[in-house]
Amino acid sequence: MRILVRHGRIAIALGGMLTIGSASALAQTTVVLPDTSQTTTMSVNVSEQARVAVPAGISFNVTNIGAATPAAAATVTIDQVVLATATKQLRISLQATTASFTAPVTGATTWSASDVSWNAATWTAATGVGGTLSNAAFNTVATCSPGAAACSTTGLVFSLAPKAAVQRSGAHTLVVTWKVESIGS
Amino acid sequence: MLLLAAAPAYAQAPKGLSFQATLESIKIDARPQQVITRQFRLTLDADQPETRFKARVEDWWRSEDGARSFYGEPGTLRHSCAPWVSLNPVESAAKPGEEMIVRLTVSVPSEMASGGYWCALTIDEVPDPLAQQSGVGVKFVASVSTGIFVNVGTIDRAARILDLQVGSDSALIKLRNEGNAPVGIDGRLEFYASGASAPTATVVVPRGTLLTEPSLDGTLVAKLPPPSQLPSGRYRVRAILDYGAAHYIGAEREIELVRAAAEIPNR
Numbered sequence: 447m448r449i450l451v452r453h454g455r456i457a458i459a460l461g462g463m464l465t466i467g468s469a470s471a472l473a474q475t476t477v478v479l480p481d482t483s484q485t486t487t488m489s490v491n492v493s494e495q496a497r498v499a500v501p502a503g504i505s506f507n508v509t510n511i512g513a514a515t516p517a518a519a520a521t522v523t524i525d526q527v528v529l530a531t532a533t534k535q536l537r538i539s540l541q542a543t544t545a546s547f548t549a550p551v552t553g554a555t556t557w558s559a560s561d562v563s564w565n566a567a568t569w570t571a572a573t574g575v576g577g578t579l580s581n582a583a584f585n586t587v588a589t590c591s592p593g594a595a596a597c598s599t600t601g602l603v604f605s606l607a608p609k610a611a612v613q614r615s616g617a618h619t620l621v622v623t624w625k626v627e628s629i630g631s
Numbered sequence: 632m633l634l635l636a637a638a639p640a641y642a643q644a645p646k647g648l649s650f651q652a653t654l655e656s657i658k659i660d661a662r663p664q665q666v667i668t669r670q671f672r673l674t675l676d677a678d679q680p681e682t683r684f685k686a687r688v689e690d691w692w693r694s695e696d697g698a699r700s701f702y703g704e705p706g707t708l709r710h711s712c713a714p715w716v717s718l719n720p721v722e723s724a725a726k727p728g729e730e731m732i733v734r735l736t737v738s739v740p741s742e743m744a745s746g747g748y749w750c751a752l753t754i755d756e757v758p759d760p761l762a763q764q765s766g767v768g769v770k771f772v773a774s775v776s777t778g779i780f781v782n783v784g785t786i787d788r789a790a791r792i793l794d795l796q797v798g799s800d801s802a803l804i805k806l807r808n809e810g811n812a813p814v815g816i817d818g819r820l821e822f823y824a825s826g827a828s829a830p831t832a833t834v835v836v837p838r839g840t841l842l843t844e845p846s847l848d849g850t851l852v853a854k855l856p857p858p859s860q861l862p863s864g865r866y867r868v869r870a871i872l873d874y875g876a877a878h879y880i881g882a883e884r885e886i887e888l889v890r891a892a893a894e895i896p897n898r
Contacts, residue, residue, distance in 0.1 A: 447795055447884040493672075494656075498773060499649035505768040515767075526651065533817040533838040536654070539700060547767070562769065573854060575698070583699040591854075592837045606767065618767040621758055627700060628654035629691060629751060629778035630815050630840045 496536060497526040500624040506606040515606045522587075524572075524626065525596035532593040536628055539584035540564075540577070543621045550616030559620060561607035572597035584625045648756060648773050649676040650725070656778035657752070661739045663783065669735045671752060671777065677728040683757040685722045686733045688713040691751035691776065692842055697850045702751065702776070708844055712781045713750035715739060722757070737781060745784025747812025747843065751776045778840075780813060787811045790841055790874045792882040793848065797855075797868055799891040802834065804851045804870055804882075808841035815840055818872035818879070820853055822888075825865055832861040836872065858890040 504517040524536055542559035549556035559579045564587060566576035571594035577585040590597035612618075652673040659667050675682060690707040693700050705713030717736045725731040735752060756772040764770055789810035796803045802820055817838035821830040836853045851872075855861055869883045 447792075447882050493653045495651060495653050497649065497651045497676075498775070499647055499676075500773050501647040501771055503764060503768055503770045505764075505766050508767045517768075521647075523649075529654070531817070531838060533835055535837050537700075543772075557767075583694070583701050586698050586700075589837075592835055604769065617763075617765055619764050619770060620768075621770045621772060623755070623772050623774045625700065625774045625776060626652075626654070627776050628656065629700075629776060630656055630838055 492528055494530055494534075494628060495526065495528045496524050496626070496628075498624075498626050499523040499525075504604050506604075508606065510608075511612045512608050512610050514608055517604045517606070519567075519600060520602045520604065521598070521600045522602055522624075523596070523598040524590060525598070527590065527595050527597075529628065534628070534630060535592055536590040536597070536626060537586060538572075538588045538590075539586045539625045539627065540579060541584040541623050541625065542579050542581040543623060545581045547618040547620040549614060549618055551614050554614040555609070555611045556614075556618045557606060557609050557612070557620075559622075561609060562620070562622075563605050563607070565601075565603045565605075567599045567602040569597055569599040571595075572599070574599060574602075579622065584623075584627075647771075648682065649679060650674060650682075650773070651676075652754070652775045654775065654777055656780060657735065657737075658780045658782075659737060660782045660786075661737070663739055663741050663743055665739045667737045667739075669737070671733040671735065671754065673725060673731045673733075673754060673775070674729065675725045675727045675731075679727045681724050681726050683722065683724050684731065685755050685757050686718045687721070687753050687755070688716045688718065688779070689751050689753050689776075691749070691778070692845055693840075693849065695846050695848045695850060697839060697852065702753065705750065708749075710746060710748045710844060711750050712737070712748040712779055715748075715781070716750060716752075716779060718752075735779070737779065739781065739783060743783045745786070745811065746782075747786065747810075748781045748783065749813055749842070750779050752779055782812055788814050788874060788876045790814055790816060790872075790876075790880060792870060792872065792880055795868065795870050795882050795884055797886045797888060799889055800855055802836075802853045802855060802868070804836065804853070804872070806841055806849050806851065806872075808843055808847045808849070811843065813840055813842050814874040816851065816872055816874040818870065821869045821871070822861055823867040823869065825867075830869075831866070832856050834861075836870070841874070855890075861888070861890070863888055863890045 562579040567574040794805040820834040
């Protein structure tokens with residue numbers, strides 16, 4: 447790899463010349479004209495912003511603990527995106543709040559957060575990335591394309607890994623955080 | 632007579648959360664003892680139920696490959712600005728269609744070494760404790776984070792390209808921050824066929840942030856255009872990056888680009 451000579455920025459200065467003409471003061475009459483030069487400057491300050499719509503939850507209908515169980519496809523939408531530059535991007539990621547599900551009975555075997563994975567879904571105006579849930583880091587689900595006004599998917603499928611050691615039926619629940627990030631200096 | 636139909640809870644698909652939020656990173660060139668205030672705004676969609684949100688300030692960093700984000704307790708990083716930030720209110724209920732405002736106050740200490748300090752404002756949805764879920768499932772909550780960057784004293788912006796790799800669908804640019812503050816960096820890649828003076832394709836390198844800890848290194852990823860615009864072949868690829876200094880940085884290398892074959896649709 448060759449490091450290039452640094453490119454200098456190009457600054458162009460436009461110089462102007464002001465010409466003032468003088469006229470004779472003879473035979474002048476002062477006429478008051480309405481001032482039409484008054485203007486009001488209207489400025490709009492638009493913040494970086496977006497509208498976010500995420501599902502409230504997903505259910506795994508586990509009928510065979512020895513096999514992986516997919517959930518119904520989830521929909522995620524980020525729209526009305528306003529960012530400072532065309533190269534900035536919004537990122538959507540996931541992190542579990544605990545290392546494992548809460549079992550219906552204290553002490554019962556249940557699934558780990560890392561037993562939940564998702565597909566590299568097809569997104570509109572975003573790049574989807576398949577991944578596995580963690581409670582230590584936010585793992586990327588999708589990154590909206592630079593300059594995208596909206597990005598979304600209707601095909602995000604979560605899957606629960608087989609866990610033959612599970613012995614208790616009922617509610618095994620896990621709280622997971624959707625993170626929408628626009629962190630950049 | 633009023634008839635109420637009862638339905639089992641599991642038959643009702645839970646409604647998701649939707650809201651509008653400001654996502655602007657807060658960037659401040661500050662003097663010691665300066666106090667600056669800013670606002671974060673969130674508006675629930677009109678069809679949403681009242682929802683509680685909790686605001687906090689955290690330390691934030693990314694993995695070197697940029698794929699994972701980490702949030703830690705204030706003060707985890709040496710250059711954390713989290714201890715300088717206070718929030719009001721810390722927790723509040725957002726009503727549908729109404730704007731919820733969180734006010735930030737950044738109070739820069741009197742004696743700080745020159746450099747860039749950063750942290751993140753995080754607004755978390757507070758789970759409804761009464762919400763019941765039957766069966767095996769995941770309850771989602773939403774969270775929004777924006778960056779707070781405070782530059783104190785003399786800032787030295789410096790960055791270096793460590794490596795430039797081009798795969799079949801994307802290009803990776805590895806970088807190192809050699810200054811004393813986080814820098815935002817973006818730019819473009821130009822692909823020149825042999826002997827050509829004009830690029831076959833120009834690719835936007837999306838903006839990323841190079842931090843100064845826990846790692847000086849970071850990676851920018853640029854998605855390549857479709858093979859119809861950038862076919863397989865031998866190219867001279869040139870990276871030109873802007874990190875806000877008085878000059879750009881660049882790197883160039885010869886590559887043999889092999890584009891992935893088109894997928895065969897499932898029958």
